[in-house]
Amino acid sequence: xxxxxxxxxxxxxGYGKLRHGEAVGIGMIIAARLSQEMGILRKEEADRVERLIxxxxxxxxxxRGINYTRFDEILIHDKKRSVKKLNFVLPEKNW
Numbered sequence: 001x002x003x004x005x006x007x008x009x010x011x012x013x014g015y016g017k018l019r020h021g022e023a024v025g026i027g028m029i030i031a032a033r034l035s036q037e038m039g040i041l042r043k044e045e046a047d048r049v050e051r052l053i054x055x056x057x058x059x060x061x062x063x064r065g066i067n068y069t070r071f072d073e074i075l076i077h078d079k080k081r082s083v084k085k086l087n088f089v090l091p092e093k094n095w
Contacts, residue, residue, distance in 0.1 A: 005030040008074040013063050025058040035090040045093065 006027030010018055018026075032049035035041040054060050 005075075009062055009066075011074050012067055012070045017063060018059075022059050025053040025056070026060065026062055029053055029060055031090050035092070038090070040090055040092055042093070045091070049091065 006020070006024035009023040009026055010020065013023075029046075029050050032041060032046040036043055036046040050060050
């Protein structure tokens, strides 16, 4: 099962503060940046994801005041998580 950064953002920001599409867009950027940190995407490719999300008028950063400890807890305890590890969908090069 795949974990969704957007769902975790919706949860910790309080449902209604972020629209679902806004949370998904920010989650896509988080996934791209994680992919960049892991050496899967180049910085330019992760930047492109952020520009594309922004071009639709969506926010590109989580709202202020996010409790990232709580964010991690939500990801770790997500019902879709496999027993022993976290699974993420990360963008790859050449898409």
